[in-house]
Amino acid sequence: MKKIDDKLKECLKIIFKKKNIKKINNLKIGSFKAWDSLNHFNLLLQIEKDFKIRFNTNDFSTLTAIKDISKKIRKKIGK
Amino acid sequence: MSISINLSSTSSLLPENSLWEKENFNVNFEDYGNLFSISKSTNKKFDYEVKVIFVADLIDYNDLDIKKLSFYKKKLSKIIDMIELQSNKNHKNIVYYSFYDQNEFYDKSDDIILLDLKISFEKDINRLLKKKNNVKIICLDKIFSKLGFEKNFDLRNYYVMKSRLSLNGIKNLSNSIFLEAIKKDVRKKVLLLDCDNTLWGGVVGEEGYNKVLLGDEGIGLIYKNFQKVIKKLLKNGILIALVSKNNESDVREILKKNKNMVIKENDIAAMKVNWIEKSKNILELSKELNLGTDSFVFWDDNPIERKKVKLRIKNVTVVDPKKNIEEWPKQLANLDIFETKNVTKEDKIKTHLYKIREDFQNNKKKYNDEIQYLKSINIKVKTHEIDSNNIVRAEQLCNKTNQFNLNLKRLNQNEILRLKKNKNYDLKMLSLKDDYGDHGLVAIYGIYFNKDKFYIDLFAMSCRVLGRYLENWILNQIKNYVRNKKKDLVFAKFKKGPRNNIFKQFLIDNRFNIKDKNGSGIYKMETSNKIEYLEIYEKNR
Structure with missing residues (x-):
């Protein structure tokens, strides 16, 4: 669980160019100024790359919060 | 280095993605769906302008049939015309195009019509490339076919974010753009x-x-x-x-x-x-x-x-x-590092011309009196006005001459034509013949009249013909031109480059008032100055 969160944190840092992100569980689209739909898409692609998973078309419209994304990742990688 | 990217239609290349970030590069994405948006905002300056055309964005392949073929051919042809018009600027232009459509729900029996359209488009591209040397056109499908279309295109990305490409595809495209941009000074001979x-x-x-x-x-x-x-x-x-x-x-x-x-x-x-x-x-x-x-x-x-x-x-x-x-x-x-575009008559016989140079140098060494020898080889020089027949060569002399070049002014064909039309500018090219053969057009010079002074604004000569003192003959022409206009001084705008020190030495030898032996500057020479070695050319004009 912690490992997934750490990796997610890294993805967020890359996409939003943040040096420090403390808690990620409550983050969602709009939490940062640059977190618009385009960057959300970039974030999901980054997650796909780093976790070696693939979201389906529907996931892109439903997964808008980190909490849900984290859940989806766990489901996909079977943890 | 700044790069501007324009896209056909509303496809996205994920502008915020880190794949577009690279040290020393600044990538700007222009208005969506407007391939030519920069032409409106003329105050923007870029080193490179990139256009990415997904033909499937512009043409609905489902709608493509034999009746509409000529309409679509014209539509694509217009895009090439627009690229031609817009590429008259000082920066380099790279155009990427792809005919691939990952949707592929159109009738496959129409593939032959699509092929016809592609051939017509590529003919237009060749037409453009012959006219413009600051445009490079790259077929994306060729790049993508190496790894496979499936890996470069992503149908899901298309439906979710209108991004035709996968991350892999964007990576391949951005790498190609960065590579092309770095390549700009590479020109192998x-x-x-x-x-x-x-x-x-x-x-x-x-x-x-x-x-x-x-x-x-x-x-x-x-x-x-x-x-x-x-x-x-x-x-x-x-x-x-x-x-x-x-x-x-x-x-x-x-x-x-x-x-x-x-x-x-x-x-x-x-x-x-x-x-x-x-x-x-x-x-x-x-x-x-x-x-x-x-x-x-x-x-x-x-x-x-x-x-x-x-x-x-x-x-x-x-x-x-x-x-x-x-x-x-x-x-x-596929090395793509050789200078091969816009082949002139001189290019086609280059090997022959260099052989002539080798013979010339060897024979010159044998003679004790260099000037007597040069007088004996019947050098003939001819002055030419610049016109549509020789403009490519004029552009080449401006852009390819690195050593015997006053200020490395890199002019394109349109800039040369503009100078030719300018009443305060005298622009000429020279050809040379001697016993070693016809060397073709070997030099270009331009004299600019501004605020009561005459400046040598352009002076480039092919190094193949060095050693004949043709440069002295040209300087004498310039001097006489200025003297006829009742002026006592000729000014030269010298700009130091990595390899044009030989030109500075030429100015020093001809008594231009150069104080700083290392730097660039505007130097002057009196028109009463006597230029040497003109006797070589006396009988042979």
């Missing part, structure tokens, strides 16, 4: 080739001229095809020189006698076939051909020789040939 196991298989000194591997079958065919690619480069004005550790007589014999040789003796501009270190030979070739080693590309099958050349001459481009020689013809053909 000479291909240096080893002989044994490079031009043919085996060692000619041991096997004999007709026993080496070279022919129409098997490995021999690979070497023959490799030579065919070399021949093509030659036709495009690239010089070929041999640098080989071999007996010269053996190499000359194979060049003369082996019927499978595509490269003939006459195709070779210079030869360094001996047992001396290749790096020494290359430096000598640089002197003989009067070209910097940075314009050389070295191809040798032997990795030790390659390493030695790399270590000793830093700016020679050393190609590492692929392990499997069957890849070589393709590798050489």
Whole structure:
């Protein structure tokens, strides 16, 4: 669980160019100024790359919060 | 370096993605769906303008049938016309295009119509490339086909974010753009080739001229095809020189006698076939051909020789040939570092012209009195106005001359035409003939009249004809032109470049008032100054 969160944190840092992100569980689209739909898409692609998973078309419209994304990742990688 | 990217239609290339971030590059995405948006915002300055055209964005392949074919051909043709119009600017333009449609729900029996459309589009591209040398066009499908379309395109991304490409696709595209942008100053003129196991298989000194591997079958065919690619480069004005550790007589014999040789003796501009270190030979070739080693590309099958050349001459481009020689013809053909666009008459006979230069230099050495010798070779010089027949050569002289060049002013055809129309500007080109042959158009100069002063604004001469004091003759023409206008001074706008010190020396020799021997500046010469060596040209105009 912690490992997934750490990796997610890294993805967020890359996409939003943040040096420090403390808690990620409550983050969602709009939490940062640059977190618009385009960057959300970039974030999901980054997650796909780093976790070696693939979201389906529907996931892109439903997964808008980190909490849900984290859940989806766990489901996909079977943890 | 700043790059502007315009896209056809509303497709997205994920502008915020980190794949577009690279040190020293600043990538700007213009308005969506407007390939030509920069033309409106003329205050923006870019080093590179990139257009990415997904033809499937512009044409609904479902709607494509034989009746609408000509309509769509015209539609695409207009885009090429617009690119032609817009590329009149000072920056370089790269256009990427793709005909692939990952949706693929159109009727496959229409593929032949799509092919027809593609051929027509590519014909338009060729037409454009002949006119413009600041435009480069790259077929994305060629890049993508290496890894497979499925990996470069992503249908899900298209439906979610209108991004036709996958992350892989964007990575391949952005890498290609960054690579092209870095390439901007690379312009190679000479291909240096080893002989044994490079031009043919085996060692000619041991096997004999007709026993080496070279022919129409098997490995021999690979070497023959490799030579065919070399021949093509030659036709495009690239010089070929041999640098080989071999007996010269053996190499000359194979060049003369082996019927499978595509490269003939006459195709070779210079030869360094001996047992001396290749790096020494290359430096000598640089002197003989009067070209910097940075314009050389070295191809040798032997990795030790390659390493030695790399270590000793830093700016020679050393190609590492692929392990499997069957890849070589393709590798050489795709090197994409040679200057081959806009081939002029002079390019086509370049090898011949360089041979003339070699003979000239050798004979000059034999004579004790240089001027008497130059007088004896019947040099004839002719002044030319610039027109549509020679404008490509004018552009070439401005852009390719690095050594004997006053200020490295790189003008394109439109800028040259503008200067020609300017009443305060006198622009001329010169051609030269002598007993060694017709050298073609070899120099360009421009005199600019501004605020009561005459400036030499442009002066570039091909180094092939150095040693004939043609530069003195040209300076005298300029001097007389200014004197006829009742002025006592000629000004020259000198700009220092990496290799044009020879021009500065020319100004010093002709008593321009140069104080700072290192830097750029505007220097003057009195029109009463007597210019030397004009007697060479006295009888022969």
